[in-house]
Amino acid sequence: MEHLQKELAQAGVRTEKNFPLCRHSTFRIGGCARLALFPKTREELLYCLAALKQSELRFLVIGNASNVVFSDDGFDGAVLFTTAFRSLEHRGNRLQVGAGVPLHAVASLAERASLGGAEFLHGIPGTLGGAIFMNAGAFGGCMADICESSEYFDMCTGKVATLYGREQEFANRTSFYQKHPNCIVLGATLVLREGNREEICRLMRDYMERRRRTQPLEYPSAGSVFKRPEGYFAGKLIEDCGLKGTRVGGAEVSVKHAGFIVNRGGATAKDVRCLVALIQERVLKETGVSLECEIRFL
Numbered sequence: 001m002e003h004l005q006k007e008l009a010q011a012g013v014r015t016e017k018n019f020p021l022c023r024h025s026t027f028r029i030g031g032c033a034r035l036a037l038f039p040k041t042r043e044e045l046l047y048c049l050a051a052l053k054q055s056e057l058r059f060l061v062i063g064n065a066s067n068v069v070f071s072d073d074g075f076d077g078a079v080l081f082t083t084a085f086r087s088l089e090h091r092g093n094r095l096q097v098g099a100g101v102p103l104h105a106v107a108s109l110a111e112r113a114s115l116g117g118a119e120f121l122h123g124i125p126g127t128l129g130g131a132i133f134m135n136a137g138a139f140g141g142c143m144a145d146i147c148e149s150s151e152y153f154d155m156c157t158g159k160v161a162t163l164y165g166r167e168q169e170f171a172n173r174t175s176f177y178q179k180h181p182n183c184i185v186l187g188a189t190l191v192l193r194e195g196n197r198e199e200i201c202r203l204m205r206d207y208m209e210r211r212r213r214t215q216p217l218e219y220p221s222a223g224s225v226f227k228r229p230e231g232y233f234a235g236k237l238i239e240d241c242g243l244k245g246t247r248v249g250g251a252e253v254s255v256k257h258a259g260f261i262v263n264r265g266g267a268t269a270k271d272v273r274c275l276v277a278l279i280q281e282r283v284l285k286e287t288g289v290s291l292e293c294e295i296r297f298l
């Protein structure tokens, strides 16, 4: 680990030892990572990935940690955060987006360029890499609709490659990358359509207003806990089972939106796991529907 840190520092990559993961996660949960890496450019990102491959250390690649629950015991390895790698360019109706670019920045650039199709990203607190991995979506749109291609580094072969269109295997909150955790997203090309800036702006404001009205944005969380089961809404099923406000330790089923678990102070990953199991058991027993987790326990 010392050797890796030295090597990365020499290459100009910012690193931090014993990094508190709770500080970086939107859920405010998690112990310490032995080492955290913050590459700023594509070159630094590739350098880090190649160094991790060679070191054979355990590692995680994380964007804004807005869909994950880090372990209370932390992570005995290296966590690479992509959030400092923010290259974002616009050519015609295409955007070239680096893995760590926040989704709100993508939506804003599209709006300034009068390009429609990315409005749904406004208000999702993730990065481009996390959004591709999860096929993030909202208000009827998702990454599958706009992601023309994505480029990745293969930790097994050490090579960079590109997936086009359907090769990315986007489906309900999943993608090729979930089945191939050795493939790390470096960036993507998004294809949008010419639109009317005022209309784009209006849609973005409307989506944000709907979020503020219906989601518990005042508390730390990782967004919707469960994937949408076919033919149902997870939040409605949970609410109908009378689970709103149910607590395990500091974790609570939001009273504002039953599809969210919020951290009411001092919640641990163990609290969240127990509450998730309680919800799944009760919903299955009372409705026959099996809820699948969208959030990822690491």
Ligand SMILES: Cc1cc2nc3c(=O)[nH]c(=O)nc-3n(C[C@H](O)[C@H](O)[C@H](O)COP(=O)(O)OP(=O)(O)OC[C@H]3O[C@@H](n4cnc5c(N)ncnc54)[C@H](O)[C@@H]3O)c2cc1C
Pocket: 026, 060, 061, 062, 063, 064, 065, 066, 067, 068, 082, 099, 123, 124, 125, 126, 127, 128, 129, 130, 131, 132, 133, 134, 135, 136, 137, 138, 177, 183, 184, 185, 186, 215, 217, 221, 222, 223, 224, 296
């Ligand atoms: C308040 C709130 C509202 C939300 N609303 C929505 C919503 O409307 N729609 C929605 O879909 N989601 C929503 N989310 C969840 C979350 O924001 C999205 O899933 C987002 O796309 C995750 O991006 P991230 O960068 O935070 O990923 P992270 O949480 O950092 O990572 C998620 C997974 O992706 C992997 N990953 C991250 N970057 C890479 C990379 N470069 N290469 C390979 N793997 C990578 C990680 O290893 C991890 O397994 C919400 C979350 C919150 C807190």
